[in-house]
Amino acid sequence: GxxxxxxxxxxxxxxxxxxxxxxxxxxxxxxxxxxxVQYPGEGLQLLLKATKADDKGSNKGFEATYRKExxxxxxxxxxxxxxxxxxxxxxxTTTGNQFYFGTGTSLTVIP
Amino acid sequence: xxxxxxTPSHQVTQMGQEVILRCVPISNHLYFYWYRQILGQKVEFLxxxxxxxISEKSEIFDDQFSVERPDGSNFxxxxxSTKLEDSAMYFCASSETGSQGQPQHFGDxxxxxxx
Numbered sequence: 001g002x003x004x005x006x007x008x009x010x011x012x013x014x015x016x017x018x019x020x021x022x023x024x025x026x027x028x029x030x031x032x033x034x035x036x037v038q039y040p041g042e043g044l045q046l047l048l049k050a051t052k053a054d055d056k057g058s059n060k061g062f063e064a065t066y067r068k069e070x071x072x073x074x075x076x077x078x079x080x081x082x083x084x085x086x087x088x089x090x091x092x093t094t095t096g097n098q099f100y101f102g103t104g105t106s107l108t109v110i111p
Numbered sequence: 112x113x114x115x116x117x118t119p120s121h122q123v124t125q126m127g128q129e130v131i132l133r134c135v136p137i138s139n140h141l142y143f144y145w146y147r148q149i150l151g152q153k154v155e156f157l158x159x160x161x162x163x164x165i166s167e168k169s170e171i172f173d174d175q176f177s178v179e180r181p182d183g184s185n186f187x188x189x190x191x192s193t194k195l196e197d198s199a200m201y202f203c204a205s206s207e208t209g210s211q212g213q214p215q216h217f218g219d220x221x222x223x224x225x226x
Contacts, residue, residue, distance in 0.1 A: 044202065093212070096167050102153065
């Protein structure tokens with residue numbers, strides 16, 4: 001079946017630290033991969049996506065590379081800011097419309 | 112930027128009562144979805160809707176659930192006889208097309224509390 005596994009949180013970092021949030025997946029077929037972010041009191045917002053192997057999605061300094069060989073889509077940012085504090089969700093779709101989400105990883109960045 | 116809007120933001124209902132959650136998808140989007148997130152758990156797919164009919168649904172979406180597009184702008188989720196375990200955050204989403212790789216745009220959610 002289809003599923004997404006994210007690293008457990010919460011994650012607390014100091015401002016300007018390097019961020020990695022791990023995401024691995026299992027999928028029937030060839031999935032498209034996404035990262036969504038949820039700021040406090042808001043809905044899920046698309047952060048980035050990748051639709052085929054070795055594609056790199058990027059947005060707002062965040063990056064993730066679609067690795068088919070390791071079935072991973074880890075999220076990285078070189079220097080986090082306080083404003084990056086949010087919950088981050090890894091997700092996939094295959095041939096149907098439904099998204100399969102990970103459990104979410106809460107990130108807190110302290111000044 | 113256009114966005115998906117959901118109302119109400121918080122709904123409190125007695126067990127056994129009917130509840131309707133409302134959503135206004137992005138205007139040029141053709142596919143609509145409902146998801147839910149029980150506290151501390153994953154965001155789970157409930158149903159997708161296209162061309163005035165359900166295109167896909169999960170095991171969670173049983174006979175007590177229904178969806179409707181009553182007019183050209185609203186998309187609703189009805190829970191016929193609520194149970195305690197229906198307490199969750201419900202997210203509506205829409206997408207321009209149904210093709211794989213098309214992102215879905217989410218509303219801020221409705222928190223449903225069943226007493």
